[in-house]
Amino acid sequence: MTDDSITKPDFIREIIADDLASGKHATVITRFPPEPNGYLHIGHAKSICLNFGIALENRPVAAKCHLRFDDTNPEKEESEYVESIKQDVKWLGFDWGEDLYFASDYFQFFHDCAVHLIKAGKAYVDDDSAEEMRQKRGNLTTPGSRSACAERGVEENLALFEKMRFGGFKEGECVLRARIDMASPNMNLRDPVLYRIMHAHHHNTGDNWCIYPMYDFAHPLEDALEHVTHSLCTLEFENHRPLYDWFIDHCPVPSRPRQIEFARLNLTYTVMSKRKLLQLVRDGHVSGWDDPRLPTISGLRRRGYPAAAIRDFSKRIGVTKFNSTTDVALLEFEVRDFLNREAPRRMAVLDPVRLTLENRSAEPLTLIEVANHPQNPEAGGRVIPIGSEIWIEREDFMEDPPKKFHRLGPGRHVRLRGGPIIRCTAFEKDADGQVTLIRAEILPGTIGNDAPEGVQCKAAIHWVDVASGADAEVRLYDRLFSVENPDAAEAGFTSVLNPDSLKTITAKIEPALAAAEPGFCCQFERIGYFVSDSKDHRPSVSPVFNRSVALKDSWARQAGRPD
RNA sequence: AGCCUCAUAGUGUAAUGGUAACACCCCGGAUUUUGAUUCCGUUAUUCUAGGUUCGAAUCCUAGUGAGGCUACCA
Numbered sequence: 001m002t003d004d005s006i007t008k009p010d011f012i013r014e015i016i017a018d019d020l021a022s023g024k025h026a027t028v029i030t031r032f033p034p035e036p037n038g039y040l041h042i043g044h045a046k047s048i049c050l051n052f053g054i055a056l057e058n059r060p061v062a063a064k065c066h067l068r069f070d071d072t073n074p075e076k077e078e079s080e081y082v083e084s085i086k087q088d089v090k091w092l093g094f095d096w097g098e099d100l101y102f103a104s105d106y107f108q109f110f111h112d113c114a115v116h117l118i119k120a121g122k123a124y125v126d127d128d129s130a131e132e133m134r135q136k137r138g139n140l141t142t143p144g145s146r147s148a149c150a151e152r153g154v155e156e157n158l159a160l161f162e163k164m165r166f167g168g169f170k171e172g173e174c175v176l177r178a179r180i181d182m183a184s185p186n187m188n189l190r191d192p193v194l195y196r197i198m199h200a201h202h203h204n205t206g207d208n209w210c211i212y213p214m215y216d217f218a219h220p221l222e223d224a225l226e227h228v229t230h231s232l233c234t235l236e237f238e239n240h241r242p243l244y245d246w247f248i249d250h251c252p253v254p255s256r257p258r259q260i261e262f263a264r265l266n267l268t269y270t271v272m273s274k275r276k277l278l279q280l281v282r283d284g285h286v287s288g289w290d291d292p293r294l295p296t297i298s299g300l301r302r303r304g305y306p307a308a309a310i311r312d313f314s315k316r317i318g319v320t321k322f323n324s325t326t327d328v329a330l331l332e333f334e335v336r337d338f339l340n341r342e343a344p345r346r347m348a349v350l351d352p353v354r355l356t357l358e359n360r361s362a363e364p365l366t367l368i369e370v371a372n373h374p375q376n377p378e379a380g381g382r383v384i385p386i387g388s389e390i391w392i393e394r395e396d397f398m399e400d401p402p403k404k405f406h407r408l409g410p411g412r413h414v415r416l417r418g419g420p421i422i423r424c425t426a427f428e429k430d431a432d433g434q435v436t437l438i439r440a441e442i443l444p445g446t447i448g449n450d451a452p453e454g455v456q457c458k459a460a461i462h463w464v465d466v467a468s469g470a471d472a473e474v475r476l477y478d479r480l481f482s483v484e485n486p487d488a489a490e491a492g493f494t495s496v497l498n499p500d501s502l503k504t505i506t507a508k509i510e511p512a513l514a515a516a517e518p519g520f521c522c523q524f525e526r527i528g529y530f531v532s533d534s535k536d537h538r539p540s541v542s543p544v545f546n547r548s549v550a551l552k553d554s555w556a557r558q559a560g561r562p563d
Numbered sequence: 564a565g566c567c568u569c570a571u572a573g574u575g576u577a578a579u580g581g582u583a584a585c586a587c588c589c590c591g592g593a594u595u596u597u598g599a600u601u602c603c604g605u606u607a608u609u610c611u612a613g614g615u616u617c618g619a620a621u622c623c624u625a626g627u628g629a630g631g632c633u634a635c636c637a
Contacts (some may be wrong), residue, residue: 012613141565185566187633196635215637239632318576323630330587460596526597555598
């Protein structure tokens with residue numbers, strides 16, 4: 001269902017194609033390596049689509065993409081997140097097959113590599129405190145100086161490391177460091193920490209270990225162990241690549257993966273950092289991690305964004321090293337583009353006003369068959385009852401319409417979508433001047449036929465039958481922030497939250513909508529795309545719909561302009 | 564301040580030393596039983612300065628701007 005025509009080779013795909021062509025690799029193995037410490041968001045979706053996409057595209061050479069949980073820090077990780085991440089990857093349409101891994105399953109190997117480095121004189125146990133280490137590391141312009149512990153012999157280091165491993169030290173008492181270069185202009189190479197002591201329970205290994213490897217040490221080894229050929233990560237790891245390569249060079253690994261960095265996704269009108277997302281949830285600015293306004297995968301899913309639209313979006317934005325910010329309008333375009341093709345049409349009236357059909361004896365219709373999709377006859381149709389009273393949208397009637405207004409007004413004609421043309425004969429107002437009732441007559445014989453000679457009918461409006469229609473809660477979602485770049489807000493990102501990001505209203509919906517199952521995506525004709533809420537929607541009892549995205553509305557733009 | 568990386572219409576990307584293009588957005592028009600869709604069209608682009616070359620968005624140098632790096636996070 002995804003649009004393959006969008007795919008064009010980016011610099012990473014070119015590298016891979018070259019490696020395949022030159023015979024450097026016979027196949028391609030990528031991996032998506034989340035830390036299970038939070039929920040996935042659309043930035044992760046970019047990485048997922050990249051890594052799994054490359055594997056899919058290279059199927060002829062048996063390419064694969066692994067799902068690997070980078071769970072090397074027991075203090076931050078929970079198995080609850082493992083399940084939600086698996087669910088999100090699956091929902092996005094990707095399959096890791098047999099290749100589900102946990103970094104924690106490699107703890108023994110990491111340990112053995114550490115011992116290997118110690119024996120080679122390339123790692124040592126350091127008793128310096130974190131504070132002392134920081135001071136001796138130097139800074140951006142001045143070289144660091146080595147800890148006195150670096151002079152320890154191999155046997156002593158071996159013994160101390162074993163003592164670390166078997167719980168002989170308290171947390172923070174010492175660490176294992178690589179012996180590289182304290183004067184390197186790349187801070188990552190100033191004798192980085194390999195192992196720290198954590199007397200913590202791990203979600204996978206329980207209490208088997210009390211030393212845990214650092215990302216920089218573990219990650220290249222994980223990749224190499226899994227025979228990953230191309231290890232794709234975001235730009236902030238550029239300076240880590242020399243260290244990545246150093247571990248590959250100095251440890252007994254079975255393969256040589258290559259790290260390639262690309263720019264992470266930034267989107268306008270939202271925030272993407274885990275910390276800020278967490279704050280929005282904790283402080284109650286949103287209802288939870290799956291709030292439809294959040295850029296989380298679960299939020300987008302609940303919002304009714306199709307997985308295919310997110311995949312198309314990922315292709316459309318490309319992959320580069322340029323630190324860019326993508327206009328969220330591009331995501332919304334992909335959502336509309338997909339839903340326009342796939343979503344069945346339904347009718348709902350968001351701001352209802354009653355309309356009475358007066359000449360029912362002249363046109364005694366009781367049922368109307370309405371097409372489910374204007375461009376796709378295969379989508380079939382549905383039968384909607386129609387009585388003498390219907391709801392129409394308040395803004396589809398004007399007492400004194402301007403010449404460019406095509407809808408209903410006194411004496412004017414309009415077509416009821418899928419039904420007959422009607423003519424407004426009268427209307428009533430209350431004391432405040434608010435229209436309370438519209439009276440209209442049906443033009444007999446106009447269902448499925450053009451307007452009779454001499455009748456001006458330039459629009460079709462949606463409607464809901466009063467007798468058979470139902471009430472529904474409709475949640476009108478809009479952008480969470482009112483400025484393009486909330487991260488740059490002087491008073492903090494929460495100061496630029498959009499106060500109108502959610503408007504909840506009661507709407508009138510046609511019978512088929514009330515009966516829909518949760519997660520049903522459709523277009524409310526002339527309004528936008530909506531989905532029945534996966535959590536709160538109760539079919540036929542208490543329907544709840546979320547707006548995914550509004551339809552483009554050139555009339556609103558035109559009408560809003562001064563003449 | 565040192566090191567690394569990046570810079571093409573408003574936004575995101577393509578052009579791999581040989582005519583700067585595609586998508587989104589915006590604007591206009593045609594069609595339309597959704598003021599949607601579809602179709603057609605308009606506006607607008609190589610950060611700056613030098614250099615190499617017959618020829619530079621592309622290669623080199625410098626500058627400018629942006630991002631990253633001084634966790635026992637990932």
